[in-house]
Amino acid sequence: MTDELARARQRGFGHRVGFGRRPALLIVDFMRGFTAPERSLGAAMEAEIAEANRLLEAAHVIGAPVYLSTIAYADPGREAGVWAEKIAGLRDLVLGTPEVEQDPRLRLNGAEHILVKHFASCFFGTDLAARLRADDVDTLVIAGCTTSGCVRASAVDACQHGFRAIVAREATADRIQAAHAQSLEDIDLKYGDVLPVEEILAQLRNRAG
Structure with a gap:
């Protein structure tokens, strides 16, 4: 732990939100366009x-709701707006194509x-909060992926909508490892708990039956 990170925790950052009831x-954007390294937006x-x-297996066992997301456009140039100017590969994420299917x-x-x-x-532009x-x-x-992009944005919005955000450390991925590591630290300090998958599984199993 760096001195800066230790100082932040000493000042009250990084308290645990824990699991609720x-x-x-x-699972954020584990879609073919992101999970195939040969694609413009992809990585291993x-x-x-x-x-x-x-x-997934644990959630199925206890009957917990499972949501999966994909980014898909009927008209990428119009619907993605400025984001498609920043990331050209977004224009490949067209409804009905393999790119936007779940892995x-x-x-x-x-x-x-x-x-x-x-x-x-x-959460942005969807009914996820209402469904939850x-x-x-x-x-x-x-x-899901990417840790520094859609995972982090979803964790921030989960907190802002009043949900306890628990990010699964080994089940999140990014194209850039430095961004991955920094984003997990940032989420854990400010918005939710970043936990090992094993610890999350133990919490889920405790809710079985």
Whole structure:
């Protein structure tokens, strides 16, 4: 731990939010366009997908709601706006194409909810917050990619909407490891708890039955 990080924690940053009564799982953008290294927006994420599958299995066992997101546009030039000027590859994320499909390595059971979004946060421009409240969810376990982009934005918005954000350390991925590490530190200091997958699994299993 750096001196700066230790000083921040001494000053009251980084307290635990913990798990509440009812968790849901959110897997952010593990879509083909992001998880295939040969694609313009892609990177190797096999290990992180494997860890996300462990969370999926546990969520399925306890009947926790599961949400998966994808970024997809009918008209990228219009719907992505300035973001597509910043990231050219967003123009490849067209509805109905393989780029926007969930990675086939995810072990889904068909009961998951799919969110289609146009920007980084899974809350922005979607009904995710309303769905979570309708399901009496107060804790959102977050996995997916990228840690410094859509995962971080979703964790920030989860906090802002009043949900306890729990980010799964080994089940989040980024194209740039320095950005990944810094974003996890930032989330853990300010917006939610960054926990090992094993610790999250223990919490979920305690809710079985």
